[in-house]
Every structure is written in C-alpha cells, then in structure tokens.
Amino acid sequence: MTNFCMYIKTQRALFLLLIALLAGCGGGASPAGSSTNSSTTPTNQSGTSNTNSASESLDFVSFWNQTISNEYSNIGTMTGYSYKDFRNVSLQSKVISIDKTNQITTLEITQNNHGAQNGDILYLSGINKSLHGIISQNYNNSFSIELKNLDVYRITIKGVSSQPVQEDFFADVTYKYKECTGKQNINQSPIELTTILVDGYILYKTKTEVNTVLNNCSPPSSQFVTNRYYKMVNCSNCATNYQLVRQEIIGGLYSEPDSKFKIPDGLIKIGDSGQIGTLNSYSNSTRVNNQGKSVISYETYFEGCCSPVVVVKSKTYDSNGVATVEVKDYYSKIIAKSEVPYSLTKTVASYFNLNRNEMVVEFSSKK
Numbered sequence: 001m002t003n004f005c006m007y008i009k010t011q012r013a014l015f016l017l018l019i020a021l022l023a024g025c026g027g028g029a030s031p032a033g034s035s036t037n038s039s040t041t042p043t044n045q046s047g048t049s050n051t052n053s054a055s056e057s058l059d060f061v062s063f064w065n066q067t068i069s070n071e072y073s074n075i076g077t078m079t080g081y082s083y084k085d086f087r088n089v090s091l092q093s094k095v096i097s098i099d100k101t102n103q104i105t106t107l108e109i110t111q112n113n114h115g116a117q118n119g120d121i122l123y124l125s126g127i128n129k130s131l132h133g134i135i136s137q138n139y140n141n142s143f144s145i146e147l148k149n150l151d152v153y154r155i156t157i158k159g160v161s162s163q164p165v166q167e168d169f170f171a172d173v174t175y176k177y178k179e180c181t182g183k184q185n186i187n188q189s190p191i192e193l194t195t196i197l198v199d200g201y202i203l204y205k206t207k208t209e210v211n212t213v214l215n216n217c218s219p220p221s222s223q224f225v226t227n228r229y230y231k232m233v234n235c236s237n238c239a240t241n242y243q244l245v246r247q248e249i250i251g252g253l254y255s256e257p258d259s260k261f262k263i264p265d266g267l268i269k270i271g272d273s274g275q276i277g278t279l280n281s282y283s284n285s286t287r288v289n290n291q292g293k294s295v296i297s298y299e300t301y302f303e304g305c306c307s308p309v310v311v312v313k314s315k316t317y318d319s320n321g322v323a324t325v326e327v328k329d330y331y332s333k334i335i336a337k338s339e340v341p342y343s344l345t346k347t348v349a350s351y352f353n354l355n356r357n358e359m360v361v362e363f364s365s366k367k
C-alpha cells in the first residue's frame with residue numbers, strides 16, 4: 001500500500017484555509033483489476049455546478065476573518081478512490097427490467113475483468129449510437145454499479161427501452177473504485193495574540209489539529225498539527241483582515257506566502273473566482289531547501305437556488321514544478337440565517353499520480 005499521507009507530510013505542505021493537512025489523504029490498497037494510467041478524470045464527476053444570475057455579493061474579507069479566528073471542532077467521513085480507464089473497449093448490454101412509471105431501464109453490462117465492486121462508479125463516453133432504443137446522450141454519463149460477478153454488473157439508465165435485445169457496442173470506460181473509508185476530526189483553537197513582532201506587526205496565532213483513522217489505507221491513523229501566524233492589516237475597501245505570514249507543520253514543513261499573497265478586497269459577486277497567491281514551502285525555517293509551492297485560489301457559486309458556497313483551492317507543485325495534488329475546501333452557509341458563518345462542509349483532494357487517487361471528506365457536524 002502506498003503511504004500517500006506520510007509522503008505529503010515529509011515532501012510538501014498543503015495550505016488549507018481551516019485544516020492543517022488532509023490527513024490520511026489519497027490512495028492505499030488498489031482494488032482488484034486496478035492499473036496505473038495518466039488519463040484525465042471524467043469531467044462529469046464535478047460537484048460544483050449551478051449559478052444564480054442574481055447580483056448577490058459576498059464579503060470575502062469577513063468570510064476569511066471568521067474562518068481564521070473562530071474556534072471549532074469538525075467531524076468528517078472520509079472515502080478514498082482511484083480511477084482506471086479502458087479506451088474503445090468492447091461491451092455487451094442486456095435489458096433486465098423496464099420501469100415505465102419512473103422512465104428508467106436496468107441494464108446488465110458485460111466486460112471481462114472489469115475490477116469494479118458494488119457501489120463503484122462507472123463513467124461511459126464515446127457512445128455515438130442509440131442502444132435498446134435509448135438515445136446515446138443517456139449512456140454518456142455516470143452510473144452506480146450493482147455488482148453481479150467479476151465480468152458483469154448492472155446499471156440503471158434514464159429512458160424506457162423500446163428494443164430489449166442484446167446489444168454489442170464500443171465505448172470509453174472509466175471506473176471510479178472505492179478503496180478505503182475512515183473518519184477525520186479537525187480541531188482549531190481560537191486565534192490568540194502573540195508577542196512575536198514582524199515588520200512592526202504583532203502576530204496572531206492559530207493551532208489546527210487533524211486526527212484521522214482509516215480502513216484499508218496507509219497509514220491507518222495519523223495526526224497533524226499546524227501553527228499559522230497572521231498580521232492584522234488594513235485594506236482599502238474594508239476595515240482590517242488577517243494576512244498570513246508563516247505556516248509551521250509540527251515535524252514537517254515551513255511555509256511562507258509570496259509578496260503577492262492577498263485575499264480579495266471588499267465585496268465580490270457570487271460566481272466570481274480568482275487567485276489569492278502562492279505559498280512557498282521549505283524543509284525548515286531557514287528557507288534554504290525549497291520543497292515546492294501551493295497556489296491558492298477561490299471560486300464562488302450557488303448550491304441549489306440560493307445557498308452560497310465558497311471553494312478555496314490549493315494546487316501543490318513539487319520543487320521541480322510538477323503538480324502533485326489539488327485540494328478543494330467547500331464552505332457553505334444557510335442564506336436564510338445571515339448571522340451564521342460559513343462552515344467547512346466538504347474537502348476533496350485529487351492527486352496527479354498514475355491512479356489519480358482521490359480523497360473526499362464529508363463533514364457532518366460542527367461545534
């Protein structure tokens with residue numbers, strides 16, 4: 001089993017707005033039939049969609065200050081995935097049942113040694129003809145797999161079959177294998193004033209501890225503690241905001257932002273996106289041995305009709321400039337309760353390794 005988390009801790013730092021590292025992230029034992037590849041992950045897996053044409057705005061400085069300064073504890077459920085591609089593979093499809101009421105058809109798909117398990121995700125693409133009387137558009141999609149055996153599984157597709165005969169066809173196939181599960185607990189201390197003076201500013205400090213327990217991924221348990229230091233500065237369109245000065249992972253890397261690191265000033269519109277800056281990482285505070293960098297950016301959108309979501313993204317590169325992982329933190333707010341600050345609801349880490357490992361953390365409680 002590949003030890004992704006320990007590799008990250010010793011080789012590079014991931015700057016996340018609230019959590020120190022995505023502890024336990026990425027990889028572990030490969031499922032049966034898994035192989036390495038470098039293809040692109042299917043685009044239809046994205047969870048970010050939905051825009052609202054209304055000119056709603058967001059005070060990004062307020063969002064930033066709240067998420068940095070608030071004490072909180074958050075518990076999340078983790079799931080690890082990997083991907084495998086088959087290009088222009090021969091498949092066989094058979095109609096099992098037709099549900100005219102719900103306008104769906106259950107199909108049995110045959111592909112020898114597909115390697116999938118019950119509940120894994122199937123992505124189909126490249127199908128340019130109707131099958132069983134159902135338009136190709138409905139096939140070029142993602143489906144949850146109901147496993148039958150090593151060569152056969154079932155999927156449910158939108159549409160009512162008018163030709164329930166066996167069909168042979170070719171398609172590009174990607175499987176999203178579920179590899180491991182676990183729990184993650186994040187605890188952040190309230191921000192505190194220190195006696196450290198930098199450039200005439202007294203620094204503020206936060207401490208974030210991440211504890212992770214995993215099944216079938218390595219390591220089975222881990223703990224990361226990160227200290228971050230901020231100075232409180234004025235901005236042109238707001239009062240003041242916390243500006244990151246340094247980040248120290250206990251037993252790990254030391255990081256500092258470059259001179260262009262700056263959060264959006266004042267109000268932004270929901271639907272806006274942009275870059276915040278770059279966090280440069282070193283083996284220690286001497287800043288001699290460069291270990292790479294993380295480019296921090298953001299995007300905003302509406303979930304459903306009216307719930308605003310802020311996504312803070314961190315794309316990390318090694319010392320040779322090769323992208324290694326991108327982490328997306330999703331912060332949500334109930335728009336009907338304006339006094340409620342944004343909460344971290346989900347984190348997704350996507351690795352640029354051969355198996356394109358992915359770790360998803362769904363946070364269910366916060367206090």
